[in-house]
Amino acid sequence: VVHQRFSVGFEYPVVFAADTFAPASETLAEVLEGREPGAAATRRALLVLDAGLVAAWPELPARAEAWFASRAPRVTLAGVPLVIPGGEAAKNDPAVVARLHAAFHAAHLDRHSFVVIAGGGAVLDAAGYAAATTHRGVRTVRLPSTVLAQADSGVGVKNGVNAFAAKNFVGTFVPPFAVIVDGRFLECLPRRDRIAGVAEAVKVALIRDAPFFARIEAAATALAAGDLQALGPTIRRSAELHLAHIATSGDPFELGSARPLDFGHWAAHKLETMTGHELRHGEAVALGILIDSAYAAETGLLGASDRRRIAALLAALGLPRWHAALGSRDAAGEPLVFRGIEDFREHLGGTLTVTLVDRVGHGLEVHALDRAALMRALAVVKAEAETEAAAGAGFGTP
Numbered sequence: 307v308v309h310q311r312f313s314v315g316f317e318y319p320v321v322f323a324a325d326t327f328a329p330a331s332e333t334l335a336e337v338l339e340g341r342e343p344g345a346a347a348t349r350r351a352l353l354v355l356d357a358g359l360v361a362a363w364p365e366l367p368a369r370a371e372a373w374f375a376s377r378a379p380r381v382t383l384a385g386v387p388l389v390i391p392g393g394e395a396a397k398n399d400p401a402v403v404a405r406l407h408a409a410f411h412a413a414h415l416d417r418h419s420f421v422v423i424a425g426g427g428a429v430l431d432a433a434g435y436a437a438a439t440t441h442r443g444v445r446t447v448r449l450p451s452t453v454l455a456q457a458d459s460g461v462g463v464k465n466g467v468n469a470f471a472a473k474n475f476v477g478t479f480v481p482p483f484a485v486i487v488d489g490r491f492l493e494c495l496p497r498r499d500r501i502a503g504v505a506e507a508v509k510v511a512l513i514r515d516a517p518f519f520a521r522i523e524a525a526a527t528a529l530a531a532g533d534l535q536a537l538g539p540t541i542r543r544s545a546e547l548h549l550a551h552i553a554t555s556g557d558p559f560e561l562g563s564a565r566p567l568d569f570g571h572w573a574a575h576k577l578e579t580m581t582g583h584e585l586r587h588g589e590a591v592a593l594g595i596l597i598d599s600a601y602a603a604e605t606g607l608l609g610a611s612d613r614r615r616i617a618a619l620l621a622a623l624g625l626p627r628w629h630a631a632l633g634s635r636d637a638a639g640e641p642l643v644f645r646g647i648e649d650f651r652e653h654l655g656g657t658l659t660v661t662l663v664d665r666v667g668h669g670l671e672v673h674a675l676d677r678a679a680l681m682r683a684l685a686v687v688k689a690e691a692e693t694e695a696a697a698g699a700g701f702g703t704p
């Protein structure tokens with residue numbers, strides 16, 4: 307037996323910036339050149355843009371092209387910007403990845419070229435996957451353009467697309483070359499998406515950082531209004547916690563059975579599929595957090611006052627408290643959402659490992675979920691949402 311062994315170190319900068327394609331902004335040029343000053347004189351990049359982002363900001367493609375044109379020959383565009391469908395359509399339609407591969411081929415991208423992707427988490431996932439599988443990995447620079455992608459998915463190491471009605475069935479773990487978190491993109495983001503992304507900040511605060519949870523509570527009214535000043539520090543702290551997890555958990559590529567940051571996600575992933583992605587990922591996560599914290603309270607892990615505090619914050623943020631899909635049952639009367647538990651186990655492999663919280667700021671892992679307690683948790687969430695609806699607060703889908 308020859309024991310082969312080597313390790314590969316990864317590093318990438320996550321730059322917090324404002325208005326990357328402003329004529330005077332040097333951020334992207336510095337990022338493209340930063341890690342190997344003095345190497346190839348020209349950096350070639352192909353730009354992939356989220357169609358939803360472009361629809362909300364029609365001047366963006368021309369603005370980005372002008373930025374590149376003014377930086378030639380230091381950095382140049384390898385082709386016209388590609389605009390791909392935004393949202394889950396990018397991950398559901400295999401033609402999107404095929405089109406990207408064809409465009410990367412036509413543009414003669416090599417392993418030293420860059421794919422610069424500006425978009426929501428779905429576009430980053432799909433285009434990141436296409437780049438990762440081109441020449442076994444073309445460098446990517448991510449410009450996440452939603453709160454969710456800036457606070458969570460866009461700063462990490464995963465990409466992927468959906469297949470066989472399963473989320474992220476096809477995908478890879480590949481760290482980006484760099485990430486630029488640019489608040490300018492959020493100016494055209496609708497309030498619904500600004501709020502949805504905050505659910506991931508609440509999630510990571512709940513399992514890792516009680517003072518951060520308290521800061522989100524203090525800013526809840528401004529966050530619910532979609533206030534960009536309040537979103538800035540919330541996004542930054544959430545991104546830092548997600549990055550710290552990848553760097554220090556000892557399992558950046560998720561080889562174990564646990565995924566500690568996926569609190570609330572077994573239900574969330576199922577709800578997204580069940581609703582045909584009518585629910586945003588962040589909205590589904592908010593519902594997943596409600597169910598899992600009610601479950602933790604039902605099983606005596608979490609105190610009743612902490613459970614109420616969590617539900618109150620999600621309500622104050624304007625996140626959904628219930629969805630009709632949570633009421634769907636199979637012929638045997640089993641809530642369909644419970645199928646998300648086995649899907650979750652299968653996606654990760656090994657033993658079922660679900661993260662719960664036993665107090666605000668602290669997560670813990672369990673390896674089984676009790677069905678009767680889950681049924682009670684669902685009933686608690688429903689009753690609370692109905693009480694609020696009767697009192698005039700929102701009920702159901704936003």
Ligand SMILES: NC(=O)c1ccc[n+]([C@@H]2O[C@H](COP(=O)([O-])OP(=O)(O)OC[C@H]3O[C@@H](n4cnc5c(N)ncnc54)[C@H](O)[C@@H]3O)[C@@H](O)[C@H]2O)c1
Pocket residue numbers: 356357358359362391392393394397425426427428429431451452453454455458459460462463464465466473491492493494495496499586587588
């Ligand atoms: N790779 C990971 O680690 C990871 C982690 C969590 C979530 N995700 C994935 O991220 C996706 C969700 O991402 P998301 O919440 O960013 O939503 P999204 O990508 O679905 O985007 C939501 C909508 O906003 C539009 N949009 C994007 N930026 C905009 C802007 N600035 N202004 C106006 N409209 C804009 C999009 O076109 C889309 O219609 C899911 O597919 C989820 O599975 C990936």
Ligand SMILES: [Zn+2]
Pocket residue numbers: 458506571587591
């Ligand atoms: Zn998530």
